[in-house]
Amino acid sequence: MSEIARRATAKGNQVLFVVHRKEIVDQAMATFQEQNVDMNLAQLGMVQTIARHINEIPEPQVIFIDEGHHSLAKTYQRIIDAFPNAIKLLFTATPQRTGKKQLDLIADDIVLGKSIKWLTEHGNLAPFTYYSIDDIDRSKLKKNSTGDFTSESMERAVKKKIYGDVVENYKELAPNKQAVVYCYSVGNAIKVAQEFNDNGISAVEVDGTTDPAKRDGIIEDFRQGKIKILTNVNLFTEGLDLPNVDCVIMVRPTASLALYLQFSMRCLNPREGKVAIIIDHVANWKEFGLPDQDRDWQAAMKTKSGSKRKNTNQTTDSPLQCDHCYAVFYRSELTENKLCPYCGMEVSKKQIEMAVTKAELVEINESKLRVNRLKKIMHSNVMRNVAGKRPSELRTMEEFQAYAKLHHYKPGWAWYAYRKFTKKGR
Known part of the structure; x- marks a missing residue:
């Protein structure tokens, strides 16, 4: 830039x-x-x-x-x-919006940067381990006019035991690491910070109402390591430089892919020997896959009719979860004996079968896309071929249909004209 x-x-x-x-x-x-x-x-x-x-x-x-x-x-x-x-x-690192309107309404094209996997492999981002301990009933989530979940439904969906779980899982999975916690409300963020402080771990809640000078001081103390945990609501998602974050904890569910990736990538600043830790308490990965999955950003920026957004995931290497340590990883990372690469315990057949089914669905969708792209290419070729012809020079049903479309004829013209041509040929 x-x-x-x-x-x-x-x-x-x-x-x-x-x-x-x-x-x-x-x-x-x-x-x-x-x-x-x-x-x-x-x-x-x-x-x-x-x-x-x-x-x-x-x-x-x-x-x-x-x-x-x-x-x-x-x-x-x-x-x-x-x-x-x-x-x-x-x-933007996330060219997909929640809601129907997408960036193709103002942008002529998209120039794709390197993928998260590529950046990780080349040392530009830190590798990560991902854990998911579900403290949520996602069936209770309801969307608002922007396409993300309402505050009221998040309050109902998130289980009360999450406050204790957040601290216990941090102590087990990311002890003593600098962490940012993404919460769904100011009240939720205050409670999470209090739970950490009650357990002897320094934590501060920051939100949009925090005095700017005070907020700057808190952020500086966090950078200096004086504060271990920052809890917030959508504050540390974009742009702000916090290079010493080694762990992200999600307490806020989201229907926004952009927000999910911003949460996840907050801890991916690289450092020699660093492995970032992502702890997802609200099963966001089940909605979006792992942060470094391949995605079709070209399709993501297209405005679609209807309310359902296109699933941008392109990988056939679907993620699955270990029932023992709660790690989330790609199917290809399973050992030869179908053991978890993190804890070495056997992964249940159910989890493996679910991952295989997801992979097959991706393959089917990709196959359909390839067929549709081929049809579009063939159709455009036919349109070009008939552009300079007269009706008497047309030979196939596809040519008659393309000619009718090109000249804005009524829908039935192609069928009658083709039928007349075939009878004449006899």
Whole structure:
């Protein structure tokens, strides 16, 4: 991002960098200066501030939007509409939104970056182990108008014993590690922090109402290791630099793939010898698979009719869960004797069969997609072939149908014309 900005300003172009949090403005400013971006031609600011002062901003030739999956919101649209001639670049690690509207409504195309697996294999992200201890009844979850779960239904769905479980499982699976806990409400976050403190583990709750100066101090204490646990509600999801997080704990269920990946990736900053730990108390993995699964982002950014979103998972190596240690891992990681790669205990046949069924479904869906893509290619070829022909030159039913579609004839024309042609041929 900063390299594109450097090249743009080097050519005398004005650039505008739009973010949605103050902390990210400060980080981006420092990075731009480090990378020799001409700051006389660069404007950086929070989306709300820029939208309010839109008439005072020098017209940019290039607009950068951080966390670009937010770009369909009204404040972003006001900025985008104000500069119709500017090139707009949307940056996001998660190009799928909750709800029906997707990024194809404002973006012409998507340029895919490297996958999480690739980044992990090349040392850009830390490897992780994933554990799921279900303290939730997901059948009680209900969605709101944005497509994610309502606060009321999350309160009903999450089991009360979760507070004790969160601390006990942290002590067993990630003792003494810096952890961020994602909660579903301020009250929930306060209770989780209190449970840690009652067990002698330093924890602080932070939310959107926390005084900014106080919040900055808490974050700095966490970076220095003075605080072990930060509990929050959707605060530490995007952009903020917290390199020393080694563990993520999910207490908040979500229907948002973007939010799930943001939760998971918070602990994946690499460090020599580091293996991050993800503890999922609300079975989010059952909805989305593991964080590093291959996903069809090209399809994810397409707006679909109807309420059901496309499942973007592309892997046929489905995840399964050990009944003994609660680790979640890929089917290919099972030992030859069908043992868990983490605890060495036998994985139940039921778990293996479920993973196989999921893999088969992915293979079936992929097969259908390939057939549909082939049909589209064949159809477009037929359309091109008949474009310059007269009806008397058509030979197959497909050609008659393509000709009718091309010339907006009534649906029955192709059938009658083809029938007439075959009779004439006899």
